Amino acid sequence: MLRLEPRAAPSQAMTVASPLIALALTALVAVVIFAGLGTDPLAGLQVIFIEPLSTRRQISEVLLKATPLIVIALGLAVCYRANVWNIGAEGQFLLGCLGGGAVALWLTTQGIVLPKAVGVPLVLLGGMLGGMLWAALVALLRDRFNANEILVSLMLVYVAQQVANALVFGPWKDPQGFNMPQSALFHSSLLLPPLLERTRLHVGFLLALVLAVVATLFLFRSFRGFQLQVGGLAPAAARYAGFSARASLWTALLVSGGLAGLAGAMEVAGPIRQVTPYLSTGLGFTAIIVCFVGRLHPLGIVGAGVLLSLMLIGGELAQSRLGLPNAMASVLQGLLLLILLACDTFIHQRLRLTRSRARPA
Amino acid sequence: MSLRLELIGIGKQYPAVKANDDISLRVKAGEIHAVLGENGAGKSTLMKIIYGAVKPDEGQMRWNGQPVQVASPAAARALGISMVYQHFSLFDTLTVAQNVWLGLDKGLALPAVTARITQVAAGYGLDVQPERPVHTLSVGERQRVEIVRALLTEPKLLILDEPTSVLTPQAVDKLFTVLRRLAAEGTSILYISHKLDEIRALCHHCTVLRGGKVTGEVDPTQESNASLSRLMIGAEPPQLTHAARAAGPVVLQVQGLTLAPTDPFGVALDGVALEVRAGEIVGMAGVSGNGQQELLAALSGEDPRAPAGSIRLFGQDIARQSPRRRRREGLHFVPEERLGRGAVPTMSLAENTLLTRTAGVGAFGWLRTRTVEALAARVIARFQVKAGGAGAAARSLSGGNLQKFIVGREIDAAPRLLIVAQPTWGVDVGAAALIRGELLALRDAGCAILVISEELDELFEISDRLLVIAKGRVSPALPVAEATVERIGTWMSGLWPGAAATEGGTHAAA
DSSP: OEEEEEOSSOOHHHHHHHHHHHHHHHHHHHHHHHHHTTSOHHHHHIIIIIGGGSSHHHHHHHHHHHHHHHHHHHHHHHHHHTTOOOOOHHHHHHHHHHHHHHHHHHHHHHTOOOOHHHHHHHHHHHHHHHHHHHHHHHHHHHHHHOOOHHHHHHHHHHHHHHHHHHHHHTTTSOTTSTTOSSOOOOOGGGSOOBSSTTSSOBTHHHHHHHHHHHHHHHHHHBHHHHHHHHHHHOHHHHHHHTOOHHHHHHHHHHHHHHHHHHHHHHHIIIIIOSOOTTOOSSHHHHHHHHHHHTTTOHHHHHHHHHHHHHHHHHHHHHHHHHOOOTTHHHHHHHHHHHHHHHHHHHHHEEEEEOOOOOOOO | OOEEEEEEEEEEEOSSOEEEEEEEEEEETTOEEEEEOOTTSSHHHHHHHHTTSSOOSEEEEEETTEEEOOOSHHHHHHHTEEEEOSSOOOOTTSBHHHHHHHTSOTTSOHHHHHHHHHHHHHHTTOOOOTTSBGGGSOHHHHHHHHHHHHHHTOOSEEEEESGGGGOOHHHHHHHHHHHHHHHHTTOEEEEEEOOHHHHHHHOSEEEEEETTEEEEEEOGGGOOHHHHHHHHHSSOOOOOOOOOOOOOSEEEEEEEEEEOOSSTTSOOEEEEEEEEETTOEEEEEOOTTSSHHHHHHHHHTSSTTSOTTSEEETTEEOTTOOHHHHHHTTEEEEOSOTBTTTBOTTSBHHHHHTTTOOTTBOGGGBBOHHHHHHHHHHHHHHTTOOSSOTTSBGGGSOHHHHHHHHHHHHHTTOOSEEEEESTTTTOOHHHHHHHHHHHHHHHHTTOEEEEEOSOHHHHHHHOSEEEEEETTEEOOOEEGGGOOHHHHHHHTTTOOTTTTHHHHOSOOOO
16 A cells, blocks of 8 residues: 655655656656657657757757746746745736837837947846836735735736737837738847857847846845745744845845846847737746746756747647647646646655555454 | 553654654553653654554554554544644634534534534633634644544543643643543543653653653652652753842833734733833743733734834834844844744754844845854854754754754844743753753843743743733732742732722823
């Protein structure tokens, strides 16, 4: 008979191993699904997990897509460690696209040409402010009216999508764009410099790595980060110590909103180059999975961001190469999170094989 | 009398320690059997084995003469074994009745359970309100819930883990009456404690544990405190010296502190007035749930709503200042709850020093890890905390050791006013003596100390002056020489001289 038993102390090994086991199990389930759909399972795995890493260009695409995932997830890690459940990063990301887009479009249409070292940071700043504004609404509603931040942040995603549509179909529509619902292309001085020749990978990826280090230092080496985490782990201890719960709430939401906004600005000033109605692709939601697969730890998040990006791109490849449904990528993402949460059970518990006792006569 | 429970050669090995080593125990029907030992002596493990929460590696258990294997607490309850844990297992968000209901057979309806709780509670003189949510209850009140819950199952063997640590003398007497009655009705009772007086007063038989082994089986009524203590810790507890000392200037002055509770089941503070001077220990007695939590929150700054001017530290109004600001002025506080309030369970001891100590916070809020770890190591060494170093998680420590660490963390800060709630709750004799000794040393060094405790013995031992809190009001202070247990016990019901007069007038204290 198998029994779950609480462990004396949470298992460190299992904390690290859990995402790896979850990944392996996800691949296993994927094999079953592929077989069920009549696709060669090995080919499926090969296309999803190996092919995106086969060429320099493919790798650059994986890293390109990982960049916003990592940046958003870093902010979410700060938030979740403070026990603030912001699941509306998608909306903050969109406002970041719009904030960065507003700066870029204004400079472009005014014909102001700034040096790259000034223009690009301005666009990124606009994005951060947009994301922070959207997260500040959540903080305000929770702080003033004790609203549930999970619901409020999620619902604001849909508001953000309508705001984006209103702008793209209205005032921001490119006059020379044959009435297509999209903005003018940004001036080239406002675009993120490329990181690798002949690829779309831009310096934002380096920025994401730097931010991961900064987030690590903030969480584990700064008093502010410590206070946030105490507030998340033991609110009564935070009150006893005199750490302000309101300050933690606002810090957590502004940091995560700002980073989601930054990610949005890096998308429009990076591969997209304009504001379109198709900015919302669910990166803000995928980043939640990145955050948990990365154990809410900035360095883990870098790895998890690359992994989830790989699965997204692999999913697209599987669609075009093998004719698998485009829901495949979402299914695998969902499976990964579900299996991961199940595996996390074994951080605090362990399985014990016990001999079944003889039934009383 | 027949044997209700017999343990033969029970052993349990944990990764680091042999918690139980060849333990044998015989409990007769209707016997009150004490299990005496320090924290870490293996009492809790042994009880968990009996209750089916832990599986022994070796040995045998017999129930009414039949060999049994208790696989789970549910199986133990089916046999008729009930347990009241020292750390309560109640859901905070549920009411008392719902909590009790959860542990019972599914057949009963909630109103029926509520009725039975009221009936059993009244029958044994235990004050329990079934409709109150558990999070609003004090420790003492929660314990009463646990006891009532255990009694509802009509157990054949009732295990009580340190049950009196939060009760008043009168309540202890009541509990003993309840236990004696249960024993007379044939219920066996395993009474885990380190309080020698109580064991001698209540128990028929006593098994003493030290370091996981049985060190003695005695009839406690024939023993002295000293002889029991020798069996338990191998030595007699150190005597405290409480030298008379003239108190200095007023450090803490509370006047006209009236405060509505934040929680509908809380206690309103009503014109609280008290003074604590430098170099004295003022002890505050009272049954839990009479406004202690509310007063402590107002004094510590966790509840900053006190009327302006009602709390003064060295003459300066601190009534609305934050806990951090008060700490900078020299006010340090040791709360009743160690895990979750006094310390973050999953964080290391080093990190936990940062809750109240800012020595390790450098420029720009940068943490100086080495300073933080050195501070934790110093507290661990000075207060003889048994822990796996500064990196050990707070929750890996036993209750007594964590308390030594938290008290040590605050004393090490060289406070000018120290407020301590339940300094030795659930702490073993050696650790309790150490903590009390440190408090006295701090007093001799000129610190003003306010101790809020539900253990009267302790208050009489260390206090210079005593006062009582009842129904949100605080009695005048009494020099400890003029106080007796009976007098303080009466005051605990709110009946001190002039108590009625202050009801109408607000300026009674002068």
